[in-house]
Amino acid sequence: MARPLQYSAAPLIPWLSAARAGGHPLVGKAERITTSVGASLGTAPHHALRLKPDHPMGAGQEGVVAAIGLEAGSLSQWLHRGLTDAGLDAVLMETLHVKGALKAMPIKTDRRDAEDIARLLHLGWLRPVHCRSVSSQEVRAVFRARKAIQHGMIASEMSTRGLLRNFGLKVGAISRGRYEQRICELKNGNPMLEAATGPMLRARASLRQELAGLERLVRQMAKDDPVCRRLTPMPGVRAVVALTYRSAVDDPS
Numbered sequence: 001m002a003r004p005l006q007y008s009a010a011p012l013i014p015w016l017s018a019a020r021a022g023g024h025p026l027v028g029k030a031e032r033i034t035t036s037v038g039a040s041l042g043t044a045p046h047h048a049l050r051l052k053p054d055h056p057m058g059a060g061q062e063g064v065v066a067a068i069g070l071e072a073g074s075l076s077q078w079l080h081r082g083l084t085d086a087g088l089d090a091v092l093m094e095t096l097h098v099k100g101a102l103k104a105m106p107i108k109t110d111r112r113d114a115e116d117i118a119r120l121l122h123l124g125w126l127r128p129v130h131c132r133s134v135s136s137q138e139v140r141a142v143f144r145a146r147k148a149i150q151h152g153m154i155a156s157e158m159s160t161r162g163l164l165r166n167f168g169l170k171v172g173a174i175s176r177g178r179y180e181q182r183i184c185e186l187k188n189g190n191p192m193l194e195a196a197t198g199p200m201l202r203a204r205a206s207l208r209q210e211l212a213g214l215e216r217l218v219r220q221m222a223k224d225d226p227v228c229r230r231l232t233p234m235p236g237v238r239a240v241v242a243l244t245y246r247s248a249v250d251d252p253s
Contacts, residue, residue, distance in 0.1 A: 066089065067090075068083055068090045069117045069121045069126065070090060070093065071093050071095055071098050072095045072129050073095065076092055080131045092128060093117065093127065093128065094126075097126065098120065098126075101125060102116050130250065130251070132247075132250050133250055136246075139246070139247040143240075143244065143247075146211065146215070149211045149214065150211055153208055153211060156203055160183060160200050160201070163193075163197065163200075164183070164186055164187070164193070164197070167193065169186040171183065171186065180204070183197055183201060184201075218239050218243060222239035222240075222242050222243050225246060227242075227246050
């Protein structure tokens with residue numbers, strides 16, 4: 001069995017271990033990168049490039065990178081952006097398509113997966129996916145934080161309702177503005193219930209305050225975006241819907 005060609009990772013050193021122009025660190029030093037990618041070299045049919053903490057980074061034969069394949073995942077967008085900024089041709093590959101192509105392999109290791117991804121690149125058996133822009137990822141991060149805080153507040157309310165129901169106390173249908181007042185009415189006179197529901201009410205009040213701050217941020221983001229300003233006059237479209245559509249489409253070209 002032929003030994004795979006070793007590629008010198010020297011062109012990646014400025015991106016992996018140095019800082020960007022302006023003094024902003026990219027993400028971290030090269031020692032923290034533990035991932036595998038498939039690289040199709042112009043001088044070889046296929047190649048597996050694996051970066052890990054003990055990689056010599058520069059040892060082996062030289063080669064010219066034709067393409068670098070990355071299986072889409074949580075870190076793939078950051079890796080794709082960094083490799084592209086370094087002047088390398090990086091391709092994001094659809095996860096299910098890669099999984100279907102590699103599931104017949106009897107041995108599954110990171111090195112084997114990287115070699116197989118390189119073969120897919122060389123043969124053209126891939127389905128490229130779009131890498132979202134930084135602004136789109138930032139908007140989606142704000143939405144994920146908003147959703148997490150909203151779910152936390154609702155979970156706190158449901159837990160408090162269930163706690164009081166065991167004592168025959170039913171909160172009933174009530175607005176969020178009068179929720180805390182209703183809980184105080186039900187727990188009045190029972191010191192144990194006051195001790196149990198007090199921290200939950202304070203946690204809910206804190207979550208509600210943070211959620212209101214994120215809501216203001218979302219409305220301001222939609223107001224500052226020219227595309228969202230065109231969408232919001234439509235019936236049923238407000239800041240959240242407009243920003244969600246804007247970040248989902250990202251680059252219509």
